Amino acid sequence: MPENETASADAAEASSVSAEPQADTEALATTEAQASTEDITYHAVEKDGQVAAIWEMQGRKHLRTIDPRSRLGQEILRLYTADHPEEAASV
DSSP: OHHHHHHHHHHHHHHHHHHHHHHHHHHHHHHHHHHHHSOEEEEEEEETTEEEEEEEEETTEEEEEEOTTSHHHHHHHHHHHHHOHHHHHHO
16 A cells, blocks of 8 residues: 555656646746737937937837848838838928
């Protein structure tokens, strides 16, 4: 009988160990779901009247910095100035 007790104790430990990674996976999925609901925005960082960098943000989290001289940076700036022609014309 002691063999069965040891076996059931080992099985209980194995199930509790396997449940912990699953809980971590669920927590990550919840965090990713919350992060995916926040919109990605772009913020122009200006220095001396010139755009020095473009920050890609998701909520308050900084995802990456984009060079405004790069192809992607030029596209983002073109889209932004097309949406706000009155601001671009006044500058």
